[in-house]
Structure formats: structure tokens, C-alpha cells
Amino acid sequence: MDVSSKEFISLANIGLENENLQTTMNQFGANMISRRQQIVQQLPEFDQLRDEARDIKNHTLAHLDLYLEKFEQQVVANGGQVHWASSEAEAKRIIGDICHAKAAKNIIKSKSMVTEELDLAVFLEDQGLETLETDLGEYIIQLRGERPSHIVAPAVHLNKDQVADTFFKHHSQPGDNKKLSTRADLVAEARQILRSHFLAADIGITGANFLVAETGSIILVTNEGNAELTTALPETHIVVTGIEKVIPTLEDAATFIRLLTRSAVGAEISAYTSFITGAKRSADLDGAKNFHVVLVDNGRVDMLGSEFQPMLRCIRCSACLHHCPVYLSVGGHAYGSVYNGPMGAVLTPHLAGVEHAGHLPNASTFCGRCESVCPVRIPLPDLMRFWRNQQTTLKLDKPSVRWALQAWAFIVTRPRLYKIVSALLVRCLAGFTKAGFITRLPSIAGNWTESRDFRKPEQQTFISRWKKGRADV
Ligand code: SF4
DSSP states (O other): OOOOGGGGHHHHHHHHHHHHHHHHHHHHHHHHHHHHHHHHHTTTTHHHHHHHHHHHOOOOOOOOHHHHHHHHHHHHHHHHHEEEEHHHHHHHHHHHHHHHHHHHHHEEEEOHHHHHHHHHHHHHHHTOOOEEEOHHHHHHHHHHTTTOOSSSOOOTTTHHHHHHHHHHHOOTTTOOOOOOOOOHHHHHHHHHHHHHHHHHSSSEEOOOSOOOOOOOOEEEEESSSHHHHHSSSSSEEEEEGGGEEESSSSHHHHHHHHHHHHHSSOSSOEEEEEESSOOOOOOOOOOOOOEEEEOOOOTTTHHHHHGGGGGGOOOOEEEEEEOOOOHHHHHHHGSSSSSSSHHHHHHHHHHHHEEEEEEEESOOOOOOOHHHHHHHHOHHHHHHHHHHHHHOOOOOOOOOHHHHHHHHHHHHHHHHHHHHHHHHHHHHHTTEEEEEEEOOOOOHHHHHHSSSSOOOOSSSSSSHHHHHTTTTO
16 A cells, blocks of 8 residues: 555645635535434434444454355355455455456446555556546546545545546547536536446456345445446456455345445435345346455454454444544545545554554544544544554654653653642743733744644633632633
């Protein structure tokens, strides 16, 4: 996985200074939060479903080998093949071999975070295989040579005019001088261009939202229908998915589907929810003759039994992104990873190494909103805290930060000393106050005032006010 998370601070500053991004993300965040709130209020058993989903995932993870083997047996019984890939390199080799064995030239893809994790499209292009993204957002960023900035809406960082510019640059013919101006026209143009690729494709590659062990089905939850064309039109369908996507039964799937779309887009259900069970049978009207499932580990097995096992419950709904004030401020590209927001702040250090992605778990206010909306109740702040602890233990953070934290720990674990120091601090801060605000602090504390002003502190500590028994404490 290609990450540039070490650049988080400079990338975040670029995001903060990008006016288009700020407007787009403000509107997007407000919209998604209110849509989720409204739809959740209409389902009184929503929290009960969250508990059920967490328990189903915990049970499945405790017996992951059995459920994956059951899934494989069912896929084979339905005329498909299952391939096991322990690493990114192995997954790419398997997919490349299938494509070459079919003498494929044209490949179409629907959106899949695992294929993003593997940088699969770049690999296939390097193998001489023309690979086209068919999800509208993925198609737009493919044209622009960008990576997704969101796990469900990959082009969320762009507004309509930017998309119109991109389409004009890539689609216009000599003599064309008018850019499209409406969303409907942009969608129609993309649809027209993509349609011929669907018809010419040799192989369709998708991910999977869920894998059902009892039937060997893969479930795709989409809104555009492009994934359905990707699975149905080419002769060969390759599903590339993480091993953690398996769930035991179709009944369990119903629980997750009810949670997924409400959490992801604030809707009761998506436009398309497809269950694909094996290769095309003689009586089927459509479907792929050759059905392959590539089950990717790529670090997931290492999470089993570790502090990070709860992260394997993630259903990639993006609710934590929509409720994260840091993600909504800096945008997804700042994270330098295909996984961004709070879930990316936990997952990326695991997949890429904390030494390459240490900024991400620090990019959190620890407000706890991510955990409070997660449909499978992943304790995201605790897991980020674990990474912060690791950074200090491995001495990956700056010495000045470590010393400051050691000094802080020394003071707060000695109540008398804490009282003296906090009383002194309140007085000292008065010296930095101008017109009721602190606008500049020295040394490492200057990071806090670089982009915000603080109100002047009260001239007493909390403890002294408490002692005086003031009513407003
Ligand atoms: S961590 Fe939870 S809220 Fe975030 S994407 Fe995963 S399932 Fe959704």
C-alpha cells in the first residue's frame, strides 16, 4: 500500500487553505450528519441492531477459519473458484494470472477499497491491461490521476465545476467549446462513455460488502448500478475482498444491510443490493461464466487476537468520517492513505507501519463522535490512543513532545504539586493576554495558538473555585 501519511501536516495545511474544499466539506458534513440523524430516529431498534452486528462480527472473527472454509466450499459448489492471497504481491500475482490466462485486454472495475489498498488499477495498467473505473466518483478521480478522498464517495472533495472542467479536458472533441453545467448532463456524458466499455470488457473486477458463508454469495451494496453491469456483462468476474468480510448467514446479512446504508448515506436502503452466488448457470439470463473470489489477508490475520481485532468489524460505512471534525476540516487526501478519517487513523498505521503513519492517530480531537456513530461499535478513540502510546514507547514522536508528556505525568500524579503548578500557570497566562485573548504562546505551546486564539483564563483554578463552593463550578 502506497502511503504518504508522513506528510500529514503539510497536506492538512494545503486542505485548510483550499477554499473549494472547505466549502464542499462543510456542506457535505452537515448534510450527511443530518441525514443519518433523521433516518436513525425512524428506526427505534437501531442501537439494538448495532449490538447484534458487533456480536455477529465478534463471533465470526472468533471462528474465522471455519466460516472462510465454509464460504470457499459453497463458492466451489456453485461453480466458482477461491484464491487465497496472504499479501499485496500475492493478490496482484493471482489477479494478473487470471487476466493473462483469459488473454484479457479490457478490464472494468467497480469501487472497492481493497483494490485501492492493493493499488490494483496501477498494477494492471503496468501489465498492459486497460483498466477503467466505472463508479462515477472513481472514474472522475481516475481521469484526474488522484486517489479517493473518502471510502464511499471517492470524489467528494470536488465540486460540480471541477468535474465539468475534468470532463471537458478529457472528453471534448476538437471544436467543442462549451463545458457542461448541470449534474444531470455530467452524469449522462459519463454514462454514455462508460457504456461502450462495459460491452467491450473481458473481465469485471468488484469488491464485496459481505461474503455469506452459508451460501457462498457475495453481496454488493451500490447506488449507481455500475457494479451490477461489471458483474453481469464480462465473461469473467473477479471479486477482490478482505477476509474479514465474511458473515455466517443470509439472516445476518439483513442486520448489516439495515445498518450499512443508514450509516453510510442516511438512507433506508441503497438503490441496488445484489446477491451474486457463483458462476452463471445454464438457465441464468446473465452473469459471468467464470467466477473467482480472491480472499486477501494483507495484515488482517495479524490483527486477530491483538488490540486491533475490533477494527476487523469495520463495514466501511464512513459514518466516522462524516462525524470527525478533523476529517471534515482537512479532507481525505491529507491522510495520505486510501483509508482516511478515524478508521484510517487506526488502520493505516497497522497496514503501513506506525513509523510511516504516526501523525494520523494524533489527528483527532478525541471528541468520541466516531465511536458514538460506528454501527459495529468499534472503540476508535481507544485504538488511536494505543497508537499514540506506541509512538511514545518506540520513541517515534519528537523528544520535546515526550519530555513535555513526561513532565505532565510527573505533575498530575502529585496532587499538591499539581495545585501549585496550575495556580502558577493561571497567573503566567495572564501575562500573554491581550484584549481578553491569548494570541501567542512560546515554544512548543505555540502550536496551539498558531491558528486559534484562546479566551483569557479565569484568574482562579478549578480547585480553588470548587473550594469556595461557587455555584457556577
Ligand atoms: S470504523 Fe465504524 S463508522 Fe468507521 S467506517 Fe468502519 S464501521 Fe463505519
